[in-house]
Amino acid sequence: MRVEGREKVTGTARYAYEYPVAGAAYAFAVQAAAGPGRVTAVHDEEVLALPGVIAVLSHRNAPALKPVEDGELALFQSDEVAYRGQVVAAVVAETLDTAREAARLLRVDYDDRPPKVRLSPGDPGLYKPEEVNPSFPADTGQGDPDEAFGASAVRIDATYTTPAEHNNPMEPHATIAEWRDGGLTLHDSNQGASTVAATLAELFDLEPAQVRVVAPHVGGGFGSKGTPRPNVVLAAMAARVTGRPVKFAFTRQQMFATTGYRTPTIQRVRLGADADGTLTTIVHEVVEQTSTVREFAEQAATPTRMMYRAPHRRTAHRLARLDVPTPSWMRAPGETPGMFALECAMDELAFAAGVDPIELRVRNEPDTEPESGLPFSSRNLVACLRRGAELFGWDDRDPAPSVRRRGRKMYGTGVASATYPANLSPSKATAAAAPDGTFTVRIAAADIGTGARTALTAIAAEALKTDASRVTVEIGDSALPKAPLAGGSMGTASWGFAVTRACEALRADLDGGASPPVEASADTTEEVKARGDYARHAFGAQFAEVEVDVDTGEIRVPRMLGVFAAGRIVDPQRARSQFIGGMTMGLGMALMEESTMDERFGDYVNHDLAQYHVPACADVRDIDAVWIEESDPHLNPMGTKGIGEIGIVGAAAAVANALHHATGLRLRDLPLTPAAVLTNL
Amino acid sequence: MRPFAYERATTAGAARAAHTGDAAYLGGGTNLVDLMRLGVAVPDRLIDVSGLAHDRIERRDDGAIVIGAGVRNSDLAADRTVRAELPVLSQAVLAGASGQIRNQATTGGNLLQRTRCPYFQDVTKPCNKREPGSGCAARDGENHNHAILGHTLTCVATHPSDMAVALTALDASVHLHGRDPLPLAELYRLPHDDASRDTTLAPGDLITAVEVPPPGMPSAYRKVRERASYAFALVSAAVALDVADGAVRGCRIALGGVAHRPWRAYRAERLLTGMPATEESFRRAALAEMENAEPLRDNGYKVPLTANLVCRTLSDLASGEGGRP
Structure with a gap:
């Protein structure tokens, strides 16, 4: 059982918003209903007259903040609106209901222009970032991939797309802020109290010791709480201005513009191979978006730099700076969209070369990390693939697509590799x-x-x-x-x-x-x-079976299996939960998760959980995760590699590959929907 | 939300009398309260009708089944008579929402729930249903889930209820306090040039019960969605089929997710009656119903999907895979 399991199941574990605070006031955020452009008027006098309203914060009266690297935190520091949905004002009141109603009534005028929000591979504004998250080069290359590709016996040249996706942790981004004795105390929902404290000290020009951030229980983050968000700044500012402790939370709808998301991607992958599937060339070029507020460059092609051996290779990232909220981390940023493209392309290559998809991967297994030449601290991808084949029943699989049918359903199976770096930071x-x-x-x-x-x-x-x-x-x-x-x-x-x-x-x-x-x-x-130079990564093999209704195009996933090699597993029960949690999120990515941008307005329209779908219990059927025991002396004293993210990495590609096996359809755009199946079948 | 008065009605007459101005009846609140939080519904008074004595399911002497407007969706779906004789209704209710919501939601409220069109639910965007004259943002916007039949320049929204689709196929009618019963076919309306009204009810009209005529055909509900549960229909079909000597003696087909109201496929029904109960007839009838479809930018898939679904549900019923009686 979890150490805090009893408190959690009995409801006594407190989350950020739940701390009782004497004399608290309540804040509610006002989002730009237009943009990009400028705020030309905030009619705060109208709502200040309402009973119970204490203050209206906006660029007109907000205290000045010190500049920090993340421009999304420069709350109310100017009249500029970078994108529709950006927080432009806040109302503080005696009750939450009053604050919310006053926020609804607050009239804000804008001088706006049409938003530029379409991500397109032909956009002349695409540029090469200096580096991609967190500090990788944007482009890499070896050999002559273009010439080698042209000379290859088997060639795959395909473009894959993934949509914008939102993290949607159960607990919204929430903060209680209280100024006491010149210092600031924050009960805040985040993924790192030290990080939030340091950033808030910087913003409010305080000594680090003057800011205390308390967050014993956090209801999920999936990366979206990895950096401080506007909620913590808003609460701290409102508390300072009103002289009261202030409680603030974003609503679910507001989170779609304020707390980060995964960038949409357009990825062209070219694989060139000999007739037996031995890779000669790998090219992976990614187009993705960032905002005008701050650059975030998702490292989607970085796993391609270390997965498979090939003498000629190139990876590249190009960004479009759009009038959108800044994308950020979402579970396995980089690996998740990138491996969807690479692992689907590997499946296409296996099919084109007539090689079993597992054998293809084994055949292209590198001895050392392909681009760096570093030795792997440990690499057990092949063991994962072999073990998974055995457990999943891969060996008697007929590779022919679209031949398994029972009643009105078609069935198929697919496999994909997964990887995630074994990161380590000082502590x-x-x-x-x-x-x-x-x-x-x-x-x-x-x-x-x-x-x-x-x-x-x-x-x-x-x-x-x-x-x-x-x-x-x-x-x-x-x-x-x-x-x-x-x-x-x-x-x-x-x-x-x-x-x-x-x-x-x-x-x-x-x-x-x-x-x-x-x-x-x-x-x-x-x-x-002082650690030695090694390539340190976890690996996995992910398998999926899909069932497709020939009449409706509905896709269900009766079986998923993940086999992982992630160093030593410290806590098997929790580790299994992490793996299958990641796989479930990958199932959602495969079949339903998609934030739809309305290009006329410039915001994500399906901004709640009734419209932005994640898997329900009925979607998650026979799902299992197992692991290979690894003993790797080059990591840390525990010998662990990290398990929080790798479960999502290969899931969507495994499902897409299984869909091809079931139907013969190669759908390269996520999510895989009944509409896409019906229009292509 | 806007401050509002709240009162609990003890009789239908008192509820009706209390309904003035911007009042709204409150049943389970599973849709209305959400819309109030979003500022989409701004009633100045809530009249709680959940305590009225409309909480029973009864069979009348003439065989009709009468469902009180306050019967919770869970109780309706679990009712023995409903499950045995109106499987399409039980299946439709269970295909909607989640267990928790069905425990709370009422029969009357389910009928009167509003569309889940994203633009209707976002007060910063134009919507003729929410704000007449402001325009329809969905018509040229994100309309993957919108109507393919009977829509107008004014509105392309769909009706979200599963239960109402089944009741439409069952030729049900609603009982109204102080008014004559109204067939469901006359309760719901197409948007025409006024999308603000989902139904033909006048302000203050109170549904007290739903009456389903004596059943007589096997029936089934099929709902298509991207996730396996807890999602509104992309398309759904409620179908009742009576086959004798290999020919269709009667059939009723209602569709969900395709129009501003539950869509009764009269054309397909007419074509099928008297025809051999074969997949070929079923497909021809389903395609005929789709001849008037006008898909939007994102929802062309609904045309083949609806045709396939109708054909499949009819075929399953004909081969005995549907529900009694």
Whole structure:
């Protein structure tokens, strides 16, 4: 069971908005109903006259903030509107209902122009970013891919698209802000208290120690809470202006313009191979969008740089700067859209070359990381594929498409590889022993629903050589030792590293005769820096079976299997949940997730969960995840690689490949819908 | 939301009398309260009719089944008589919403729910249904889920109810307080030049019950959607079919997700009656019904989908895969 499981199932675990605060006022955001352009008037006097309204914040009266890197946080700092839906004002009132009604009534005038929001591969405004998220080169190349492609016996040249997708964690982005004794206390829903505290200190020109961020429980983030969002700035500003503690949350509808999303992508992949499927050329070129506020460049082609061997290769990213909200991280940014394209192209190549899709991948397995030449710290993709083939029943698969039919349904199976980098960041932690034989470990880690608190408790108990029931792990508070955010699947690795070192030091103190109370601390900065040069990645093989109704085009997925090689698995139960959670999100990406942009207005129109669909229980049938035990000494003391994201990476391609096997249709645009099946069948 | 008065009605007469100005009746609130939060519905008074004694399902002496307007969707779907004799209705209700919403939503409220067109639900965008004269943003916008039949320049929205589609196929009518019963076929309307009215009801009209005539044909409901549950229909079909000696003696076909109202496929019904109960007849009739379809930018797929769905549901019923009686 999770350490905090009882509090969560009994409803006593508090989330950001739920803390009782004496004298709280309530804020509600006003979004631009036009844009891009300028705000020309805010008729705040009309709503200030309403009973219970305390303040209206806008560019006309907002306190000046210090500039920070993320322009989305420069709330009310100018009359500019970058995109429809941007927050242009806020109402603070005695109750939430009053604030919301006043926000509805607040008239704002705009001078706007038609939005430019269409992502197109022929856009003359496309440009090459200096680097892609977080710090990879935009383009890479080796050999002469164009010539090699032309000379290849088997060629695939296909364009794949993925739509904008929104993270939609269950808990919306929410904050309670309170100024006390010159300092700022924030109960905030985020993926990293240290990061939020540092950014807010910068914005409000405070010493880092003057900002405290508390977030013991977080109802999901999927990347959208990895950076501070306008909600935390809005709450802090409203609290400062009114002199009251302020509660603020975005509504679900508002989140579609304010809390990040996955960029749509247009990806052209060219694969050239010998007749037996041995790759000679891989070219992966990506077009995606960013905003006029801040550049975010999703690294969609980066997995192509390390997946398969080929002497001639090129990857490239081009961005369009559009009048849209800034895209950001969404579970496995880069790998998720990129591997959809690459792994569908690999399936097309397997079919064209007449090679089994698993054998094709095995045949192109590299000895070292293809572009860097670095040795892999460990790479067990082939083992995952082989094990999955055995468990899924791949060996007696007839490769012919569109030949399996029962009644009015067609069936097919597909496979795709998955990968995700084994990231690691420096972290601090402390471990303390009390006279009663209990231990307390402190670290500003975040449990966003992953089970991080439970995993860290197990890691600490192991290093302390004690029972987990004697260990309390305190997380989710910027007053605790500084830690990186829950992102990049690096939480357990980075935090666990510092926790292990702190606990080892404490154990050594105790074994050396120190008597409690005693505390030890750790900072892994030097050790992280000193690691050897290896290519460190997790791998996986994902399988799916699809069932397609010939009359309606409805696509269901009766079976999904993921086999992963992700280092040592610390906590099997939570790990399985992470894997199948990622796979379920990948199922949604494959079949239904799509944020639809209305180009006339310039916003995403299906902005709630009744219209933006994620899988329901009935969609998730026989789904399973297993793993290969890996012992990799080049990672961290626990030998872990991170498991939060890899489950989504190969899921959509596996489903799309299975759809081809079932129907003979090669659908290259996500999501795969009844409309697309019916119009093409 | 706009501040409003709330009162609980104890009789239909009192509810009717209390309904003045911008009042609205409150049943389960599963749609109305959402629309109030969004500023789409701004009633100044809510008259809670969930406590009225309209909470029973009864069979009248003439065989008709009368469903109180306050009967919760879950209770309706689970009712023994309904399940045995009107399987199309039970299936349709269970195909809609989620268990929690069905526990809360009422029969009358289900009939009167508003379209889920995204532009109707967003007060920053034009919508003739919400704000007459402002225009229809869906007509040339995102209309993947919109109408292919009976739409106008004014409005391309669809009616969202599954239950109403089944009731339309069953030739049901609504009982109104202080007025004559109204067949469902006359309750719902096409947008014509006024999309603001979904129905022909006058302000303050109160539905007290739904009456379903004595059933007599096997029937079935099929709903197509991108996810397996908890989604509005892309297209749905409620079909009742009576076959004797290999020929169609009678049939009723109602379609959901294709028009501003549940769409009764009269043309297909007429064509089928007396014809051999074969897949070929079914397909010909289904395609004939689609001859008047006018798909929009994003929903051309609904034309073959509807034809396939009607043909398939009829075929299944003919081969005995549908529900009794």
